Amino acid sequence: MHDLRAIRENPDLFDRGLALRGLDPRSAVLLDLDLRRRAAQTAFQEMQARRNEASKLIGQYKREGKDAQAILDEVASLKERIPATEEEEKRLGAELDALLAALPNIPAADVPAGKDERDNVEIRRVGTPPVIAAPKQHFELGEALGLMRADLGAKLSGARFTVLRGQLARLERAIGDFMLDTHTREFGYEEVSPPLLVKDEAAFGTAQLPKFAEDLFQTTNGYWLIPTAEVPLTNLVADSILDAEELPLRLTARTPCFRSEAGSAGRDTRGMIRQHQFYKVELVSITTPDQSLAEHERMTEAAETILKRLGLPFRTVTLCSGDMGFSARKTYDIEVWLPGQDTYREISSCSNCGDFQARRMKARFRAKGDKTTQFVHTLNGSGVAVGRCLIAVLENYQQADGSILIPDVLKPYMNGLERIAAHG
RNA sequence: GGAGAGGUGGCGGAGUGGUCGAACGCGUCGGUCUCGAAAACCGAAGUACCCGCAAGGGUACCGUGGGUUCGAAUCCCACCCUCUCCGCCA
Numbered sequence: 479m480h481d482l483r484a485i486r487e488n489p490d491l492f493d494r495g496l497a498l499r500g501l502d503p504r505s506a507v508l509l510d511l512d513l514r515r516r517a518a519q520t521a522f523q524e525m526q527a528r529r530n531e532a533s534k535l536i537g538q539y540k541r542e543g544k545d546a547q548a549i550l551d552e553v554a555s556l557k558e559r560i561p562a563t564e565e566e567e568k569r570l571g572a573e574l575d576a577l578l579a580a581l582p583n584i585p586a587a588d589v590p591a592g593k594d595e596r597d598n599v600e601i602r603r604v605g606t607p608p609v610i611a612a613p614k615q616h617f618e619l620g621e622a623l624g625l626m627r628a629d630l631g632a633k634l635s636g637a638r639f640t641v642l643r644g645q646l647a648r649l650e651r652a653i654g655d656f657m658l659d660t661h662t663r664e665f666g667y668e669e670v671s672p673p674l675l676v677k678d679e680a681a682f683g684t685a686q687l688p689k690f691a692e693d694l695f696q697t698t699n700g701y702w703l704i705p706t707a708e709v710p711l712t713n714l715v716a717d718s719i720l721d722a723e724e725l726p727l728r729l730t731a732r733t734p735c736f737r738s739e740a741g742s743a744g745r746d747t748r749g750m751i752r753q754h755q756f757y758k759v760e761l762v763s764i765t766t767p768d769q770s771l772a773e774h775e776r777m778t779e780a781a782e783t784i785l786k787r788l789g790l791p792f793r794t795v796t797l798c799s800g801d802m803g804f805s806a807r808k809t810y811d812i813e814v815w816l817p818g819q820d821t822y823r824e825i826s827s828c829s830n831c832g833d834f835q836a837r838r839m840k841a842r843f844r845a846k847g848d849k850t851t852q853f854v855h856t857l858n859g860s861g862v863a864v865g866r867c868l869i870a871v872l873e874n875y876q877q878a879d880g881s882i883l884i885p886d887v888l889k890p891y892m893n894g895l896e897r898i899a900a901h902g
Numbered sequence: 903g904g905a906g907a908g909g910u911g912g913c914g915g916a917g918u919g920g921u922c923g924a925a926c927g928c929g930u931c932g933g934u935c936u937c938g939a940a941a942a943c944c945g946a947a948g949u950a951c952c953c954g955c956a957a958g959g960g961u962a963c964c965g966u967g968g969g970u971u972c973g974a975a976u977c978c979c980a981c982c983c984u985c986u987c988c989g990c991c992a
Contacts, residue, residue, distance in 0.1 A: 516951095516952065516953090519951075519952055519961085520952055520953060520960090520961095522952095522961080523951090523952060523953085523960060523961040523962085524952095524953090524960080524961090526960090526961060526962085527959095527960055527961070529972080529973085530960095530961090530973080532972070532973090533920075533971095533972050533973040534920075534921075534973080535972095536920085536972050536973070537920040537921080537972085537973070538920085538921085540920085541920085546972080549972075550972055551972095552972095553972045553973090554972075556972095557972080719949085840950095842949095849947090851949085
């Protein structure tokens with residue numbers, strides 16, 4: 479959600495920001511509505527002030543036994559005019575809110591301008607893709623092992639569901655455990671076990687609603703299945719005023735994520751790249767405004783550390799203005815090397831949302847000794863997607879015989895297992 | 903699911919329909935006192951929005967939304983949530 483005052487002060491800056499997203503200017507429409515809304519509010523409040531004053535007089539007159547009829551009449555006529563003004567104020571306010579709620583965050587100044595993913599800027603590349611003769615894709619490997627079963631997923635639930643069995647199921651758990659341990663022990667994140675079903679307010683707070691309802695699953699009684707733990711973790715601080723000393727607040731959770739994948743029909747249909755349900759370890763930081771830039775780098779480093787430790791080659795890119803998500807001011811995507819696809823694929827996305835989400839969910843903080851409150855900054859990042867990480871391990875650690883070596887850091891989590899083979 | 907109780911400021915807890923943004927206590931902050939601290943005493947202190955260069959003024963908020971009234975924390979209606987007991991259940 480945007481700060482109307484900031485738009486008022488610098489409408490051009492706002493419109494330029496929207497333009498970077500490929501959107502038409504809106505400041506003129508917003509400011510016109512804003513002006514009319516405030517005028518209505520002022521008129522409404524002045525009438526109420528007069529009404530309150532008169533009502534006090536009436537009470538006084540009655541106590542003193544005086545005749546209050548004249549004031550009573552005045553209030554009566556006032557009351558006829560109040561509802562229309564109030565109505566006007568509400569209507570304009572709702573209209574303004576609806577417009578505002580559907581506008582994405584403005585890109586940070588150092589975000590590269592661009593249209594789509596082709597304009598993203600690679601900022602580093604870590605690790606060397608392994609040399610593999612005729613590399614297989616993850617689903618070929620998994621199916622050959624008999625431990626990755628698209629057929630069973632389809633039987634139970636349809637397309638975009640997969641059943642993992644045996645050591646692959648174990649590997650998935652091990653990967654998530656390893657990530658959580660690393661983030662909690664080394665990066666100071668607090669582990670959280672949040673609800674996976676949330677109500678409208680929470681989905682609005684992180685801006686899945688109102689614009690992206692079609693990307694979510696909803697229960698028959700109105701709950702939304704979380705598409706990422708960003709939703710419950712960030713909304714933990716909704717409607718609150720934190721002490722500055724508590725910040726930054728760092729939270730992590732491994733949760734299933736549910737996504738309808740509306741609009742991605744036909745894309746990544748084979749294998750586990752794009753599923754309706756997958757596990758992800760999420761990182762969320764709540765910071766003061768002056769902490770968020772450094773925190774963004776720190777968070778990205780935490781996510782990268784996972785891939786480094788797993789020995790997975792990756793590259794990090796800064797998303798261009800046109801490719802960023804709705805809430806983000808700036809986003810780093812981490813893309814892991816997939817030998818089977820002979821390309822880098824997104825495995826993490828770390829975003830600084832500034833105060834955009836905080837405004838929506840009214841998450842504020844107060845500096846020590848300070849009288850006024852400020853909105854916090856919120857950041858979120860995958861640390862990292864467990865399902866895609868499993869894929870990356872399979873493809874990067876595949877052997878000529880179709881077996882999979884276990885990365886060293888995961889062995890303790892696999893009871894010392896060295897490799898996953900067809901009948902091991 | 904059945905029965906009951908309740909939702910007031912950071913917390914606890916008052917509040918005859920009018921002077922209540924809200925007593926009182928605790929906690930918090932500033933000050934006095936002290937070598938320092940404690941105690942004591944004095945004082946400050948909700949959130950958001952609107953008008954205003956400012957000083958300052960105004961409006962709203964006592965779970966949420968409606969209603970009654972000149973006037974609602976107080977009355978009425980609906981909903982939400984919490985707690986207790988019973989039943990059922992992972």
